[in-house]
Amino acid sequence: MSTSAVDSSNPYAALGLAVNKTSDSKSGNALGEDAFLKLLTTQLQNQNPLNPTDNTEFLGQLAQISTVSGVQSLNDSFAALSSSLTSSQTLQAAQLVGHNVLVPSSAGYLPGGGTLDGAVVPTGSGTVQVDVVDASGQVVRTLDLGQQSAGVVKFSWDGTDSKGTTLEPGTYKLQARLTQGDTQTALDTYASSTVQSVQLGSDGLTLDLQGIGAFALSDVAQIL
Known part of the structure; x- marks a missing residue:
């Protein structure tokens, strides 16, 4: 063979x-x-x-x-x-374009003729206040939300300063705090903004929000 x-x-x-x-x-x-x-x-x-x-x-x-x-x-x-x-x-x-969403953000956007809306989540009972800060670092308005319990607390700013003067539309910084007796605790803030576009990149889906930048789809806490 x-x-x-x-x-x-x-x-x-x-x-x-x-x-x-x-x-x-x-x-x-x-x-x-x-x-x-x-x-x-x-x-x-x-x-x-x-x-x-x-x-x-x-x-x-x-x-x-x-x-x-x-x-x-x-x-x-x-x-x-x-x-x-x-x-x-x-x-x-893509269906979120044009809708408002709530995301964790230290800044919010005030549209012309509209309001800057957001939320804080105190971990306990106490007095909640939110400072609105302009681009120069000046506190233009302090929103006193009063006595609140633990949970989501929403707020809305009409765009006027402490003297009642209407301020220019734009992006403003947010600083929140919880006062319990003699103790003050800083709180994380959430801001509501309009979805302008949706992008698909290497990091996944991101939403471009008016005035406050890009956020991951997973960052959205609430669709308004």
Whole structure:
């Protein structure tokens, strides 16, 4: 019985699997499903008739190709699912354009003829106050929200200073505090603003909010 000659210095050459030395290590080490099947078929054709491949080894090799094929199919399915979810989420986020959302922010936007709206979340009972600060760092208005209990407390500023003068539209800084007896605790503030656009980037979906910048979709605490 004749057997095919195999170059001992390059046993893959006879199988058409010679490695291209100019390719990168990733592509050189990759063994696709077609190449695996070709290697397995050639191995069976050139096995030693006096010492053939036993059933256990052969079944093990078949199991390997089944695993490779299954993993690739699973990867493709997950990729398709991820793409579908991203597209669906983008469409849903696009529907927020023109709507107001509440996000954690140390600044709020006062539109012309409108109000600057926001919220604070005191952790306990006490007096809550919110300072509105202009671009020069001056407190132009202090909103006294009175005695409040723990939970969400909303506020609205009409754009007038402490003398009743209407101020220019724009972005104003917010500083909130909770007073409990002789103790004052700074509070995080939330601001309401209009969604102007939605962007999909490497970090996911972001919303461009009027006057206060970009925020992740996950930052939205409430859709108003």
